[in-house]
Amino acid sequence: LVLILSNSGETEEIVSLLSPVKKIGAAIISITGEPKSTLGRHSDVVLDLGKIEEACPLGLAPSASSTAMLALGDALALTVARRRKFTKEDYALYHPGGELGRKLLTVDKVMRTGKANPVVRCDATVREALRVMTETAGSPGATSVVDKAGKLVGFFTDGDMRRRLPSNPDLLDERVEAVMTRNPKRVTSGHLASEALRMLRDYKIDQLPVVNAKGKLIGILDVQDLLDVGKVETEA
Template identity: 40%
Template structure:
């Protein structure tokens, strides 16, 4: 005979899943509604704080306790990535020596929904004699934290989405959103461009999409370049003494037009030959058709070219095909080559 559990199990499981999904949606709606309410009620104090930071020569130290500390790390990271010098600061660590990270020109942004967290208020009391500006982001404008702060960004009282009304949920979502809003209004005020933004995000797909080749290429004294007819020995000397050791040297004619490139890879066939070969002109062993790219090309296009041609060096040329730079694969942010073996180093002939 089947038990009642065996008979009703699948149906109960499906009903439970539907109930869970319904509750998940309800929790999300509660947090979304709290953000809508915050967007309507937030006052111009956030603008005051934004202008304060924009005029400051110091850093913004962001702090909190518990879940607010985790949010403070995210806000600090967002500020840093949008042009504001910022560090996260743990109140406990600050009370045990990290207070020395702060200077009088700095701003201390304190996150606490209740504004009554003991570790945080103790930190603020210890930080005030340093002359730092204290900013509270709190849901309780009458709290001890708010009273001892120079500026208060008031989130207002809001119920937690937690069915017990205990776990920080809605309030931490509001803190994160306010931190984003603060960072983004300052981004706009600074007139930060996508190119500026890319400088703070050089690695990964974001940096490769926004960065331009000219921003990472080797040029001026870091560009190893020789004229046609240069002896291999001298070309190698230039290759290996150029700052950054690029592992390549570009060959041009008298008009700076590209003729070829000599890399470590191109030297491999002559390893076992007589030393006299090093007196031959560089044209005898250089690679005559190196891949080229324009300085304004996006970095991801350079990475595609490296992968497509299997050449580790790209020559940067302008509209007139004059050489203006060199880009090694290792110069590309986020590039990794797991299959590349050790480079061959050729001793200079005496």
Template identity: 35%
Template structure:
């Protein structure tokens, strides 16, 4: 028996297609506006909670900061569930701003990882309710060591607060969730307290832009804080000559240099750069049929530098000079204007974030 393909069922709405389309678009638009207003309301609610928190926290956060500054141990941040994720963020901010920190899962700690904790460490425990069983079990177990415990919690009279040395009370938080259950406002409050603590410590330590650059060598943050001295070819890597050095000796010196840069610096008697000798430029002369006299002094073949840059300058300043003058190498000097190295356009552009 032949199989007949059934007629496709028409699922399109009945009636005027244009009017139906307008109806669905209107419903979608109304739904979209409702969602947008709800999103804004959530953000307003969380912002209002942070404003209340800013007035609630007291000198306990200062006492905790002072204790961490005087401590020889590390800061161990722990929590369960969403609080653990907030703890990872707090620990990362602490670490990147000069305060040594790790995170520790209380459940893993109860099964061997408690060995990561050492005498003198500061434990920061996160729990909105202050009644998280695994966390409290861990705190009681770690008390066998001489450690200090700080609680960031919404339960000032909770079990966690009672076993802590420092308590930062974020107060009762109404979650932004319509059910009042999803950790939202409370986790933002914990993260804000962590930010405040980390930045207080950063400022009290005198943590500088240079310190920040040392801990953030990669990405745009590291780039913005890197200086010319961090990327330049140092003096010992660059062949240097006097104005009257024979071209033959200069080229030989460039060939024997540990790093074959193809570039040498011509210095005055006061170690101030007065010219750059570039092997590629000499090669172009040969290609054009001209043969440089190897007995010539290098001053006849050097290129006078259009400008120089300080070793303390930021890399962005070097980029601006390279673009302005369309040069490939830039001499670097110290505070006494003595030559200390060269920085290459290619090296700078290679490292610069896209």
């Protein structure tokens, strides 16, 4: 489907496109002030602007006609959106860089997964947890802790280690489940990124583990990722 706009319907550049467009089997919808023009005759659907007197003092430069095309184009877009039951989520999908796209951006679009998602079993030592945190790409400075089934049971950060190490020289050899934060703050993959950022700020934390509907770990969200991409805005 090709939408073509031309008040006269005889613009050389547009007329030259009509044959190739027809050859590929595309339908043509035209917005024109001349339904019987070359463009109008080759169109499957003609949206007639009618006779429009340009606002230009010379009556030449597109002005009133271009404004009419804009209005008709908006009406067409809104009608199609209504007929297709176009949702805010659809809008965000096709317009991710806009304000609505930022507001509807979900955690799964920015979370870290795979090798960038640090995770240890609850029976791992703090030393092993520290190694995972250090070797993970992006150095998030934290690791999620899971049970044998992969469900999130805790969270451990380098800050936790620094606070405990002075009073416990044997900390590195302890099991991480003994020093981790149990029942940590978390989000699901479908959670709005803007809400996740608000949680990070409200609780003054830098990371959030991401789980699925069954509580299994699937990723980690780092505050720096949200700030770096410049896509997330929290509401005032």
